[in-house]
Amino acid sequence: MITLVRRAAALCALGAALAACGTTGTEQTPHSAPSAPAPSPSSSAMPTLAPGPAGLTPVFEHGPRTDGTKGGAREGKPVALTFDADMTADQGPRAAAGERFDNPRLIETLRRLKVPATVFMTGRWAEEYPDEARSIGRDPRFEIANHSYSHYAYTDDCYGLPTVSEGRMRADLERAYSAFEKAGVPNPMPYFRFPGGCYDEAALKELSATGVTAVQWDVVSGDAFATDADAVTRQVLDGVRPGSVVVMHCTRSAAPVTEEAVRAVVPELRRRGYRFVRVSELIGAANGRG
Template structure:
């Protein structure tokens, strides 16, 4: 009996060995039974948007333009301004948005970065959400209140030092409430005004401050051709152009864009978002 058991065991081992020899690679995972869905492949974690390394003494870094030797790219940026106390003006009919401009950018297939105040997102949540969910655009932070972060900044009200970071963070909260999924870690100071104290106060927020090297002059302008000339005369490889997305304060911007875009494309320029320029800068201001 023991001999028969041993013989049977030997035959089993031999059969297993022969079966293994017939395979041409590692054993395959069993297929799921009919009607059983296979596991979906894991989605890669979203990459963090590029930012600059901290500046001297760990201060908030400041970005003004991309590399001049990395191709003919230019970033059009639009400030969606609305000051915290302008609600009554909006209620009386003043328009701080510019849907015609956004439609033109879409029609011309121009990527752009919109620096939005939290107050603007609260006033126009549907537009904020539409811009924020369009892969052609990216939304960045322009403060909640559009109060200046320094004294004597074009007559803007000022935010105290101890409230600077909370003002910035309040804007991100307003974006989330409006349905903006992924606002960028970029901050534009109201009026473009900043000093060492403001950079220090925002260090813990982990943002890159974004300025510009081309001023369009569209704020309160009435001549679209003059605005276009300012941009076309100033644009260089890697330039960041500052414009506005506010009908009441920048009424000719959309018309100027219709001139600027084809003219720069004819010169060989490609339009990009600020995030691409910062990524090309490899962390250097």
């Protein structure tokens, strides 16, 4: 479950979508961090993974491949649906012009279907939609984790995304937590998802002092910029195994068929004996500390 690789594997479709979430293709510097950024949340009561070799930030891709049996009782095979709430630091003008980076209908569907989920949120998204961020964060069915403030890449050559310099990576992560705090999000999780899924050893080293666990995935839904909900549904159903982490998106303009796909995926996975959990439960089951 802990993998230290030069670059996380990502499918081309996801990469293209993440590149489209960038701006003009020219590198830009994120807005300056606050003079006293909020620290990463304490992981003392939240499952995290122990640091990797040389103290590097640990990376989690999926939970144990268990059959869902505990103490002789059948509980269901665990699977975590995760949703990236993407918005880059300089997309405010697009939002002001009417582009929607949120997806309230998706969140309502998850609630109606009683599906717990983990939302990896950028700080810029929380600033744009503070009421929604607060509502998601206060719902015990969900947990909010960090997807950076800027949604700028933490490595070079990450699908055309602008990059954050090594010296500003920690400030960018901490600024997201500051945005969550300002929006009224209680207890964001000490989990971090790299923009674009791109990271290297230098990025893992820069974030090691924050105490976060980096969370990747083992199932790419293909929902980014997809127009065929059935294709997204098939890709998820074909890829899920016990302990899987599925990456999807909570962005109407960039992932317009996600809600429809979720309505098909959820009952079918339940029929197959799966139960939906948050990432924290998978990390806890992987013998994480906390």
